[in-house]
Amino acid sequence: MLSVSNVSKTYAAGDKALDDVSFTIPSGQVVGLIGPSGAGKSTLIRCVNRLVEPSSGTITLGDTPITGLSAGELRAVRRRIGMIFQEYALVERLTVMENVLSGRLGYVSFWRSLLRRYPSTDVQKAYALLDRVGLIDHASKRADALSGGQRQRVGIARALEQDPELLLIDEPTASLDPKTSRQIMRLLIEICNERQLPAIINIHDVVLARQFTERIIGLQAGRIVFDGPPSELNETVLTKIYGEEDWTTLDNESEAA
Amino acid sequence: MSEATWQYRTPRKRLFLWAGWLCFVALCVYCWQVMTQDTIWYFVTDAPKQAADLGARMMPPKWSYMDKLWIPLWDTLNIATLGTLIGVILAIPVAFMAASNTTPSRLFIRPLALFIIVASRSINSLIWALLLVSIIGPGLLAGIIAIGLRSIGFVAKLLYEAIEETDILQIEAITATGASRAQILNYAIVPQILPAFSGITVFRWDINIRESTILGLVGAGGIGVQLQGSLNTLAWPQVTMIFIVILATVIISEWVSAKVRHAII
Numbered sequence: 001m002l003s004v005s006n007v008s009k010t011y012a013a014g015d016k017a018l019d020d021v022s023f024t025i026p027s028g029q030v031v032g033l034i035g036p037s038g039a040g041k042s043t044l045i046r047c048v049n050r051l052v053e054p055s056s057g058t059i060t061l062g063d064t065p066i067t068g069l070s071a072g073e074l075r076a077v078r079r080r081i082g083m084i085f086q087e088y089a090l091v092e093r094l095t096v097m098e099n100v101l102s103g104r105l106g107y108v109s110f111w112r113s114l115l116r117r118y119p120s121t122d123v124q125k126a127y128a129l130l131d132r133v134g135l136i137d138h139a140s141k142r143a144d145a146l147s148g149g150q151r152q153r154v155g156i157a158r159a160l161e162q163d164p165e166l167l168l169i170d171e172p173t174a175s176l177d178p179k180t181s182r183q184i185m186r187l188l189i190e191i192c193n194e195r196q197l198p199a200i201i202n203i204h205d206v207v208l209a210r211q212f213t214e215r216i217i218g219l220q221a222g223r224i225v226f227d228g229p230p231s232e233l234n235e236t237v238l239t240k241i242y243g244e245e246d247w248t249t250l251d252n253e254s255e256a257a
Numbered sequence: 258m259s260e261a262t263w264q265y266r267t268p269r270k271r272l273f274l275w276a277g278w279l280c281f282v283a284l285c286v287y288c289w290q291v292m293t294q295d296t297i298w299y300f301v302t303d304a305p306k307q308a309a310d311l312g313a314r315m316m317p318p319k320w321s322y323m324d325k326l327w328i329p330l331w332d333t334l335n336i337a338t339l340g341t342l343i344g345v346i347l348a349i350p351v352a353f354m355a356a357s358n359t360t361p362s363r364l365f366i367r368p369l370a371l372f373i374i375v376a377s378r379s380i381n382s383l384i385w386a387l388l389l390v391s392i393i394g395p396g397l398l399a400g401i402i403a404i405g406l407r408s409i410g411f412v413a414k415l416l417y418e419a420i421e422e423t424d425i426l427q428i429e430a431i432t433a434t435g436a437s438r439a440q441i442l443n444y445a446i447v448p449q450i451l452p453a454f455s456g457i458t459v460f461r462w463d464i465n466i467r468e469s470t471i472l473g474l475v476g477a478g479g480i481g482v483q484l485q486g487s488l489n490t491l492a493w494p495q496v497t498m499i500f501i502v503i504l505a506t507v508i509i510s511e512w513v514s515a516k517v518r519h520a521i522i
Contacts, residue, residue: 049433079435089430093448102444106435113440155430162434 001026002048002166002198007057009043009222017043018054019222025166028196030189032209032230035219036242041202044219045168048200049081050074061166079106082159084188086171088151090143096154097139100126103161122161129157133187149180156187160195167192167199174204181205185212206238311493318501319494326483326502332397333479333506336472337465340404345458347405348412355413356420358428359446370413377410382468386477400477404465412461419453420446455521463514470503 002025009018017040025031033041046052048059050066059066064077082103090099104122105113112118118126130136133153138146143154152172159167172188173181189212192199203209209216210230218226218233218241226237235247266274353359355370385403393399423446431445473481480499487495 051429051433075435075437077435078433081433083430083433085426085430087426089426091427091431091445091448092424093451094444098444102431102436103434105431105437105440105444110437110439110443113436114443158430158434168433 001062002200003060004044004048005058007044007047007054007059009040009047009052010055017222018047021057021219021222021224023217023224023227025198025200027165027198028192029215030192030199030201030213032213032216033200033202033219034204034206034209034216034241037204039219039241040222041219042170045083045170045200045202048166048168049078049083075106079162080165082162082164082167084152084155084159084167084169084172086174088148088155088175090151090154090158092144093142095140095142096130096135096146097126099143099154100129100157100161103158106162126157126161129160130154132160132191133157148176149184152176152180152184153187156184156191160191164197167197169199169201171202171204173208181208188212206233315493315497317494318497319492320498322495322498323502326480326499329473329480329483330502330506333469333473333481334466336397336400336404336469336477336479337462337510340401340469341408341458341462341465343401343405344408344461345412348409348416351409351413352416352420353442355417358423358425359420359442370417374410374413374417377406377408378414379410380407382407382465383471383475386472387475390476395476395478397478400469400472400479403472403477404469407468408461408465411464412457415457416450416454419450419457423449452521456518459514459517463510466510467507470506 004024005022007018007021008016010016021040021044023031033044035041043052047054048061048066050069054067057067061077061080064080066074066077069077091102094102098116101116101118101122103126104118108118108122127136127139130139133156135146135150135153135157138150143151146154167188169188172184176184185208188199188201191197201209201213203213210233213230216226216228216230216233217224218237220241225240226233238247239245351370351373354361354366355374357363357367360367360370382403385406386399389399389403393402427449428441428445431441436444469479469481471481471484473479473483474485476482480502484496484499487493487499
């Protein structure tokens with residue numbers, strides 16, 4: 001379970017990215033975070049694993065308060081949080097296997113990671129995950145030899161290799177074509193259901209958010225302006241989040257899909 | 258309605274541009290006068306004849322002199338290679354201290370590292386060799402250390418620029434797994450800079466071969482010692498032979514470094 005209470009973030013330049021954001025995610029719930037560009041979606045999920053330092057407020061994962069941890073404690077909590085990125089963020093020149101195993105960096109010693117001598121349970125798990133995402137044959141290829149959809153699958157395997165208690169997913173489909181986007185979203189949802197994993201998915205595509213998530217949080221200029229099930233996401237709400245627009249076409253698309 | 262006109266520069270800018278060019282031309286004319294005021298034009302008109310005369314004395318090259326060049330040539334290669342090795346080993350920590358995204362302290366260590374880079378780069382290897390010959394005496398060691406000291410700045414500068422250009426997203430992703438600083442370095446930064454690192458090293462080795470051929474002029478070992486001796490005794494056919502050897506070595510080293518760089522990328 002993740003709880004975020006009264007989190008605000010003001011960047012050094014003075015822009016307020018997040019303004020008093022609070023919500024709780026019970027285990028197994030997949031939340032879609034929507035909002036216009038610059039609404040603070042990316043900042044919010046980076047505050048959860050403190051890649052961005054929140055200015056105020058508290059964040060707790062299970063019983064662990066994430067805000068206010070020392071560097072060593074922060075590493076220990078980061079390994080419990082898997083993160084998946086828009087541009088995949090694989091280390092391009094390492095092999096697929098090394099990328100997946102890098103999910104264990106928070107658990108193994110520096111020398112083991114330097115010599116790539118991971119415990120065999122980690123290696124077994126990595127193979128199982130590559131099999132799960134359909135890339136078992138690509139284990140020893142270099143990451144930059146894969147296609148976009150395949151790279152995102154490696155990204156998912158890396159996050160799961162951490163044995164996470166929470167997934168933070170930043171625009172997982174923004175660099176992918178519509179078909180691959182749906183396949184990736186379906187995979188993510190299946191995996192969250194299998195493992196009862198809570199997840200926050202930053203997503204631009206309202207249609208995909210509606211189709212795949214069970215709860216939607218709408219962010220506008222750093223504030224939560226909507227928090228509810230996808231069925232309540234009507235024209236009024238969308239206008240509140242994104243501003244005035246003709247939303248009827250979106251409804252049709254959503255039904256067709 | 259009159260037709261709208263668009264001009265690339267405002268009239269004011271054009272005026273300044275013309276004035277700028279005028280000053281530049283005036284400066285060139287002035288400099289030419291300063292340069293040539295001590296020139297004895299008789300020597301200049303005589304130049305083709307002098308060059309032809311020297312050329313005639315240098316030809317043919319003294320092929321048999323090659324016997325005495327193998328060892329100095331081997332020394333030269335060693336100076337370049339060992340010097341590059343020392344330079345690169347010392348440059349790696351300096352580069353990480355100088356790169357703004359990996360430096361332990363922006364206030365103290367980074368300026369220090371940048372100073373080391375500038376100091377090393379601002380002194381030519383011939384000057385380094387001159388200093389070292391008077392400190393540790395003539396010979397190969399002075400040459401090796403001179404090449405090493407000069408290489409630190411070059412390699413560290415290019416390497417720290419490569420470190421600063423690494424993709425922040427890959428670093429973020431590895432950080433998010435709970436990796437320590439050393440692990441982030443090993444998994445996110447090193448793979449990204451490895452091609453640049455190898456390229457820079459081979460490039461510097463290539464430059465160092467050229468530089469080490471002249472270090473002998475100040476007594477720091479290598480084929481330059483023979484060159485110095487031949488020049489002093491006006492043994493022009495030997496000088497030609499040395500030029501041929503240097504040229505061949507440089508061509509081969511360039512070929513090797515091109516091959517290696519191609520293989521890495």
